[in-house]
Amino acid sequence: MLTFILCVLGLRLFLSLAKYAWSIVMRIGHPRLASVKQDFSLEPTVSILLPCFNEGPDVYNSIRTILECDYPVDKFQVIATDDRSRDDSWEWLQKAAADFPGRVVARQNAKNLGKSRTLIGASHASTSDIILVIDSDCIFAKNTIRELVSCFSDPKMGIVGGTVGVRNPNTNSLTQVQTYVYFLAFDLWKTYENWTKSVTCVGGYLLAIRRDLFEQIEPKILTRNWFGVEVVEGEDRYITHHALLLGYDTYVNTKARCWTNAPDKYPQFFKQQYRWRKSGVRDLFMTYKLLWSHLGTMHPNGIYCSTVAPLTLLTLTLAIFFAPRFNPLFFLHPVTLIISLATGAVLHLTISKHFPDQKIANPLTFAFFGFWWIINSFYLTVLCLLTLDFSDWGSRTKQRVRRLGQQS
Amino acid sequence: MKLEDIKPAINHSVLTLYRVFAIVSLYAVLAAVLMFGLGSAFYAGSKTWVAPVILSQSDKDTLDLTSKTLATQNTVDNLTLDMGKLANTVAEAQSHKAKLAHLLPSIDEAIEQENRHKRATGPVLASLDNQKNADNTRTQGALAKLADVNATIDQELAAGLITKSDASQATMTLVKSNGDLTDSKIATTLLKDTVWEKTLPSTMYLDTLHKKAELESEIACLGIVIDAAQKQIATEQIQVAKLEGALTLVKQTPLWAAMQGARTNVALVPYENQSVANEGEPVYDCYLSFVACRRVGTVKGSFVGEQHTTHPIFKTDLRGFLVELELTDPDSAKSKTLFVGSKPLLF
Numbered sequence: 192m193l194t195f196i197l198c199v200l201g202l203r204l205f206l207s208l209a210k211y212a213w214s215i216v217m218r219i220g221h222p223r224l225a226s227v228k229q230d231f232s233l234e235p236t237v238s239i240l241l242p243c244f245n246e247g248p249d250v251y252n253s254i255r256t257i258l259e260c261d262y263p264v265d266k267f268q269v270i271a272t273d274d275r276s277r278d279d280s281w282e283w284l285q286k287a288a289a290d291f292p293g294r295v296v297a298r299q300n301a302k303n304l305g306k307s308r309t310l311i312g313a314s315h316a317s318t319s320d321i322i323l324v325i326d327s328d329c330i331f332a333k334n335t336i337r338e339l340v341s342c343f344s345d346p347k348m349g350i351v352g353g354t355v356g357v358r359n360p361n362t363n364s365l366t367q368v369q370t371y372v373y374f375l376a377f378d379l380w381k382t383y384e385n386w387t388k389s390v391t392c393v394g395g396y397l398l399a400i401r402r403d404l405f406e407q408i409e410p411k412i413l414t415r416n417w418f419g420v421e422v423v424e425g426e427d428r429y430i431t432h433h434a435l436l437l438g439y440d441t442y443v444n445t446k447a448r449c450w451t452n453a454p455d456k457y458p459q460f461f462k463q464q465y466r467w468r469k470s471g472v473r474d475l476f477m478t479y480k481l482l483w484s485h486l487g488t489m490h491p492n493g494i495y496c497s498t499v500a501p502l503t504l505l506t507l508t509l510a511i512f513f514a515p516r517f518n519p520l521f522f523l524h525p526v527t528l529i530i531s532l533a534t535g536a537v538l539h540l541t542i543s544k545h546f547p548d549q550k551i552a553n554p555l556t557f558a559f560f561g562f563w564w565i566i567n568s569f570y571l572t573v574l575c576l577l578t579l580d581f582s583d584w585g586s587r588t589k590q591r592v593r594r595l596g597q598q599s
Numbered sequence: 600m601k602l603e604d605i606k607p608a609i610n611h612s613v614l615t616l617y618r619v620f621a622i623v624s625l626y627a628v629l630a631a632v633l634m635f636g637l638g639s640a641f642y643a644g645s646k647t648w649v650a651p652v653i654l655s656q657s658d659k660d661t662l663d664l665t666s667k668t669l670a671t672q673n674t675v676d677n678l679t680l681d682m683g684k685l686a687n688t689v690a691e692a693q694s695h696k697a698k699l700a701h702l703l704p705s706i707d708e709a710i711e712q713e714n715r716h717k718r719a720t721g722p723v724l725a726s727l728d729n730q731k732n733a734d735n736t737r738t739q740g741a742l743a744k745l746a747d748v749n750a751t752i753d754q755e756l757a758a759g760l761i762t763k764s765d766a767s768q769a770t771m772t773l774v775k776s777n778g779d780l781t782d783s784k785i786a787t788t789l790l791k792d793t794v795w796e797k798t799l800p801s802t803m804y805l806d807t808l809h810k811k812a813e814l815e816s817e818i819a820c821l822g823i824v825i826d827a828a829q830k831q832i833a834t835e836q837i838q839v840a841k842l843e844g845a846l847t848l849v850k851q852t853p854l855w856a857a858m859q860g861a862r863t864n865v866a867l868v869p870y871e872n873q874s875v876a877n878e879g880e881p882v883y884d885c886y887l888s889f890v891a892c893r894r895v896g897t898v899k900g901s902f903v904g905e906q907h908t909t910h911p912i913f914k915t916d917l918r919g920f921l922v923e924l925e926l927t928d929p930d931s932a933k934s935k936t937l938f939v940g941s942k943p944l945l946f
Contacts, residue, residue: 418617419610573628577621580614 203503204530210500211375214382215541225385227442230344237267237336237399238317242309243284243327244274249452254287256330258294262337269295270313271327275303280327305423305582306395307412314405322405324427326396329449330358338447339399349439350400350431352393353447354378360549362455367556369453369460370549371538381443388440389493392474395427397449400434408433417473417579424582425470432474432497435489436481469575469582475501634888641889642912645943647875648889648936649866649882650911651924654857664854668846675842678835685828685835692828696821699814706811710804721797728790735787738780745773853902853921864932867908868901868939869919875940876901876922883938884931892942896926911935 217225239257243250254269271288273281281299288297296316300309314322321340325331335353342351355377360370377394384390408430415422415429431441454460478485478497485494539554642648654661749770756766849855853865868876878900885892902921910917922939926932 418614419607420614570628574625577625580618580621 210383214379225382229341231341235320237321237323238319239269239323240313241271242306243280245276245278246280246327247278249328251283251287260336261333270316272298272309272313274300274309307423307426322400324398329451331449335447338444347440349404349434350393350441352443353397354445355396356450357453358450361552364556366453366455367551368559387490387492389490390441390443391496392428393431420580422582424466428470428474468571472575646872647938647940649868651866651932651937653932654863661854661857678839682832682835685832689825689828692821692825699818717797724794728794731787735783864924864926865921867919880939883942884934889943895928895931899923899925
């Protein structure tokens with residue numbers, strides 16, 4: 192059993208390292224390989240859908256920064272929807288609507304519906320060519336909308352996303368670790384998938400989609416369920432996956448950037464990671480359920496990214512789960528530690544050089560990243576596998592008590 | 600009935616089963632993690648646990664030790680045999696050497712006596728030789744004068760001055776004198792030989808010296824052989840002592856006990872827990888790792904020598920020594936850990 196586990200772990204490590212290595216080669220040596228033709232003269236109308244739940248004043252900042260984008264003001268508007276927050280988010284949305292008249296539409300659901308249905312409700316209130324979904328706790332670069340929209344010159348392009356950085360990289364060790372994670376997951380990893388225009392998950396923090404494509408997928412989103420239990424999280428991965436299944440390209444423009452506040456408390460962080468992991472597990476099941484539909488429609492690289500990589504993780508997880516004699520401390524093997532530290536050193540140097548705003552004060556926190564990777568990759572997956580009948584807003588469910596005008 | 604009609608019921612059933620499975624699994628995982636955490640903490644702090652090991656004749660280690668022990672015993676036997684042979688060789692060589700050494704004074708004494716005799720008779724014979732030579736010279740001079748007498752005899756016979764009988768008698772006397780002179784010369788020559796033998800080293804004497812040197816050489820060689828054999832005996836004695844010491848140690852190990860009997864219950868005592876592993880201490884086995892324990896025997900004795908095994912919990916290398924257990928419940932030897940001295944948690 193131990194040999195089997197080590198083989199799968201080795202395979203997974205090899206695949207991951209190979210992917211990152213190829214991404215680095217493309218980013219440094221052949222950037223054209225991982226990019227699409229952009230047309231900056233394109234100026235379609237854009238509806239920015241901002242679903243909001245318990246975000247407080249952050250939502251106002253998000254709206255403000257997206258409105259400051261370098262894009263014709265008559266071509267885009269923000270449709271912000273509050274999903275019955277328990278804090279003062281709704282007041283902040285109303286304030287934004289008042290401060291930016293005609294550019295912000297503030298809506299509130301009659302009852303808590305979850306993110307997916309909130310998005311769909313907001314989309315019904317818009318008529319634009321492009322729907323841009325953003326997270327309510329992000330701030331955006333001025334060129335974000337233009338960079339995203341310019342990639343839609345090819346009619347086959349269905350979804351375009353951007354990258355997300357951390358606004359608070361040095362708050363504590365947790366945010367420092369997440370800075371690495373965000374760079375790996377939302378930037379470097381996407382480069383590999385950009386290579387074949389088959390990004391398997393365009394993050395919901397910045398997801399631009401053609402309206403007609405969104406409308407095609409909408410019924411599927413509304414009927415998403417797990418043996419009758421409605422699924423409300425992971426809609427970004429779900430939408431992206433279905434766009435690929437419908438034959439569209441998906442792409443992440445690394446020049447379109449936004450920043451978010453990474454969770455700085457462990458419960459928040461755990462819920463976020465748990466939500467992300469669960470969406471990945473759901474997606475893996477869906478991939479295998481619809482495997483034949485992928486063939487001939489999705490690029491082989493997309494199929495590989497959706498099937499093999501997560502499968503090695505799942506196999507390894509199950510192997511560990513069912514190995515009663517297995518030693519859980521085997522991760523402390525010197526080879527694992529050396530690979531982890533070497534990867535961390537390369538990552539730190541890369542981030543420090545190319546993303547100075549994301550520079551980490553204490554690079555040794557990468558050791559903590561290794562620890563979290565173990566928890567996240569193996570034990571969290573088990574938890575996700577056993578709680579598929581449950582879904583919610585994840586890290587934002589905690590009730591807040593701050594009200595508009597109060598000090599934070 | 601359409602599939603769509605029964606789908607909610609199917610979903611409900613699957614969901615119920617899934618939830619039951621999930622709850623059980625999650626609690627199982629939680630319990631396993633908690634147990635692992637508690638177990639790790641307990642074994643990190645406990646000073647009474649030991650790791651039981653069952654040894655039998657068919658174990659790989661036992662078979663290996665059997666093979667090595669037999670090889671060692673065989674070496675000891677061979678060395679003992681060799682030492683016996685060497686001791687015999689030494690005894691024989693020493694006896695031979697003693698006999699040869701005993702000959703040497705006799706040879707020396709014989710040579711000395713012979714030399715002494717030569718020194719005594721040599722000069723006398725030399726003097727007699729000189730005297731004999733002088734006598735011969737005088738006899739020869741006298742005979743030279745008798746040559747004229749011989750001619751005179753013939754003339755006097757022809758002249759009838761003497762009778763034939765007188766002439767014959769005179770001639771016979773003359774011949775006899777010449778013969779005596781010749782005999783005297785021969786005796787002189789023989790005497791010279793004798794004098795030469797008595798005054799100069801003879802080949803026989805040299806031959807005797809050569810034999811003496813050979814004898815001395817043989818004695819020296821025997822000494823070397825005896826010395827080498829004695830040294831080899833000493834070395835082999837040390838080697839045998841070491842091997843027998845090792846065998847004695849092996850006979851104190853649990854594997855030896857396993858070699859002699861069908862099954863031996865032992866336990867590895869980590870060094871940090873060695874204070875509890877005394878003879879006669881009670882041994883406890885627990886139904887649930889380290890709770891719900893019962894007495895299952897006593898510590899019979901300890902074995903010398905360090906042993907290694909894998910830590911039953913942390914899977915790291917564990918160092919310690921073995922103790923023999925006398926178990927009333929032999930199945931306890933199959934437990935992951937046992938406790939010595941007292942129950943780990945008093946129940």
